[in-house]
Structures are given as structure tokens and as C-alpha cells.
Amino acid sequence: MYQYIDEEYVKVDFGQADLKEGELKGCTFHQCSFRGAALDEVWTTGCRFIECDFGGATLNASVHARSAFTNCRFAGANLFVSKFEDCKMTGSDFSGASLDGITIQGGDWSYTNLRHANLVKQQLRGIRFVEADLSECNLQKADLREADLSGVRLAKAALNGADLRGAKLDRFDFRSIDLTGVRIDLEQAVGVARAYGAKVD
Structure with missing residues (x-):
């Protein structure tokens, strides 16, 4: 050694x-x-x-x-x-x-290219992924609570069972991903509704 x-x-x-x-x-x-x-x-x-x-x-x-x-x-x-x-x-x-x-x-994984990565069941809580490319990643059952996902790209990513509660989702395109089975908090749910044109009072 x-x-x-x-x-x-x-x-x-x-x-x-x-x-x-x-x-x-x-x-x-x-x-x-x-x-x-x-x-x-x-x-x-x-x-x-x-x-x-x-x-x-x-x-x-x-x-x-x-x-x-x-x-x-x-x-x-x-x-x-x-x-x-x-x-x-x-x-x-x-x-x-x-x-x-x-x-x-x-840690800080901002601006990284992680396309197609297999991150199933990963504990990713609190990590910075600002502007990262996570397109087509397998993030099923991943823990992304309190992560900074500002501007992250998640097109065609598998997110079933992932936990996004408390994550920062600025500039997040909810319409580009399948949210089936994804855990989100109330504030994020409002963001999803607005992304689809709903007026939330």
C-alpha cells in the first residue's frame, strides 16, 4: 500500500x-x-x-x-x-x-451528467443536484428529501416510489416526468397543479 x-x-x-x-x-x-x-x-x-x-x-x-x-x-x-x-x-x-x-x-453534484445512471433505492438526501442531468436515470425508491433539484433534468427518469418531500424544485419541469408513486409534500403538490395550468388560491 x-x-x-x-x-x-x-x-x-x-x-x-x-x-x-x-x-x-x-x-x-x-x-x-x-x-x-x-x-x-x-x-x-x-x-x-x-x-x-x-x-x-x-x-x-x-x-x-x-x-x-x-x-x-x-x-x-x-x-x-x-x-x-x-x-x-x-x-x-x-x-x-x-x-x-x-x-x-x-456533497455537491451540481452540473454533473448522470444520464442513464442506476440509482435505485439510493440515499440521496440533502445532496445538491443543481442543473444536473438525471435524464433516463433509474431513481425508483430513491430518498431525495431536502435535496436541491433546482433546474435538474429528469426526462424519462424512473421515479416510482421516490421521496421528494422537502426537496428544492426551482425551475423544475413537472410536466416532463411521470410522478406516479412519487411522494411529494403539499407545497410541491401546488407546484404540480400550477404546472398543469391550475389556479391555486
Whole structure:
């Protein structure tokens, strides 16, 4: 097992490298490539990954606490049973990534691309998803209470059994989604009625 503390890397190519079972603390990676790298069971704490490419990388069972992955690309990456605690993921693209068994606790996932992600029964309470693309996601029975879903895109997402109570729904297009079986609060119900043209006094 290796350990890196307070290291900084700029435009370094870690592609195809075997980086499994390491520990990274307070490190910064700017525009680095991790394409095809093995990052299974890696632990990161307080690290910053800025505009990095994780395309095709494996991050199975990796754990990330208070780290930032901003404007990173995870195309085709495998994040099976990975865990993100209070991480900042703003602007990152998860197109084609495998997120099965992922755990997300708090944090900011605004402006992320999570299209087609499987987030069934996920505990997503209180997470920021401002302007995120969750189109065609499977969010059945997901707990989204108190989440910030302002401007989020949910076209063709599966939401049956999801709980949206207390979630912030500014700029939310209720007409673009199927609300069958979705739990909402009274204020949100008024928003739904108004979206369909009702006048609520």
C-alpha cells in the first residue's frame, strides 16, 4: 500500500497504471489522465482532481472523503460499490460509467451528467443536484428529501416510489416526468397543479 500526502501533479499521465489500495491525502491533480488506471480500493481525503480524465478506469470499492472532482470525465469508468462522502463533483461527466452499489453521502453534484445512471433505492438526501442531468436515470425508491433539484433534468427518469418531500424544485419541469408513486409534500403538490395550468388560491 502506498501513501501520497500534499503532493501536486499537473498534466501527468497515470494511464493504465496500477494504483490500487493507495491512500491520498490533501493531493492536487490538475488535468491529469487516469485513463484505464486501476484505482480499486483507493482512499482519498481532502484531495482535488481538476479536469482529470478517468475514462475506463476502475475505482471499485474506492472511498473518497471531502475530496473534489470538478469537471472530470468518468466515461466508461467502473465505480462499483465506491463511496463519496461530502465530495464536490461539480461539472463532472459520468457518461457510460457503472455506478452500481455506489454510496453518496452529502456533497455537491451540481452540473454533473448522470444520464442513464442506476440509482435505485439510493440515499440521496440533502445532496445538491443543481442543473444536473438525471435524464433516463433509474431513481425508483430513491430518498431525495431536502435535496436541491433546482433546474435538474429528469426526462424519462424512473421515479416510482421516490421521496421528494422537502426537496428544492426551482425551475423544475413537472410536466416532463411521470410522478406516479412519487411522494411529494403539499407545497410541491401546488407546484404540480400550477404546472398543469391550475389556479391555486
